[in-house]
Amino acid sequence: MSPAYSITFAVLGIRPEPYAIGPALSARVGIAALAEEPVHAIALRAQVRFEPNRRPYTDAEGSGLLELFGTRERWRDTQRSFLWMHTTTMVPGFTGGTEVDLPLPCTFDLEVTGSKYLHALRDGTVPLLFLFSGTVFFRGASGFAVQQIPWDRDDRFDMPVAVWRQLMDTHYPHTGWVRLRxxxxxxxxxxxxxxxxxxxxxxxxxxxxxxxxxxx
CATH class of the missing domain: 1.10.1220 (Arc Repressor Mutant)
Known part of the structure; x- marks a missing residue:
């Protein structure tokens, strides 16, 4: 961005999406823009990652994480950040700041690494990292202009495990999914x-x- 224009993002909360056909979460994202002109729109992208080394784990959780990270003595080397999903949304025009819901479609397929990790957690929080990118459209003195969101726009958020369990209990009460040949x-x-x-x-x-x- 030019010195006269900067934009930041903050994850304010995550909740289950109540009216989705399939399991989905919704992240509420706050956006602040310091600019001479109002923002016309943002084509927003986000990469959402787990940061498993940012929280402790009980023995029961450790047993569930054996397939992902191995035994505890290996966790220092194996518990690295890994991808959960990519997601996108369009942000309508605003001046100064706004909030938007970022869709997070989910699955309970235990063949998926993210689902394995989430299924193993019993309590506490899920350590997430949001890496934001995309395109900002704004109206300047000479017409519309386009600028890319800087690569360093990110935010960490600790989602309560209870949010994930509420979502799965709503769509798959007392059940789970295992893929078989x-x-x-x-x-x-x-x-x-x-x-x-x-x-x-x-x-x-x-x-x-x-x-x-x-x-x-």
């Missing part, structure tokens, strides 16, 4: 039918409690 689904379906189980949960529970030599 099609032939595995066929075998599981046949096992369920052969043993008269009412649903797949019963079939999997029985398989987990039965020694492998007794399964048929």
């Amino acid at each position: 099609r032939d595995t689904v066929d075998d599981l379906t046949a096992y369920k039918a052969a043993h008269g189980f009412l649903d797949y949960d019963q079939a999997v529970t029985e398989l987990l409690s039965t020694p492998s030599r007794e399964r048929s």
Whole structure:
């Protein structure tokens, strides 16, 4: 940006989006612009990352994080920032400052690294880093002008774990998602039918409690 123009971003809060078809969060972002002219619009982009080394973990959480980070003695090397998602929104025109909702579409697919991390957390907060970028459109003395958001515009936010759990409980109460290969689904379906189980949960529970030599 030119010296006469600067823009900053701050994440004010994150809440579940109540009317979304699928699970989604909404981040409320405050935007402040110091400029000689009003902002006409912003094509806003954000990269949202986890910073797992910014919080402690209980033994139960550590067990859930074994697949992601290994054993605790390795965490100093393995607990690095990693990507959760990319998201975008259009910000309408304003003068001085405004607030906007940034959509954060979510999934409970435990094959996704971010979902694995969130599923392992029991309490406390989720350490997030928002890296903002995009294009600012404003009206100058000679017409419309375009400038890029500087690369160093970011903000950290600690989202309560309870927010994530509320979202998942709303869309998938007492359940979760595990992706299986099609032939595995066929075998599981046949096992369920052969043993008269009412649903797949019963079939999997029985398989987990039965020694492998007794399964048929």
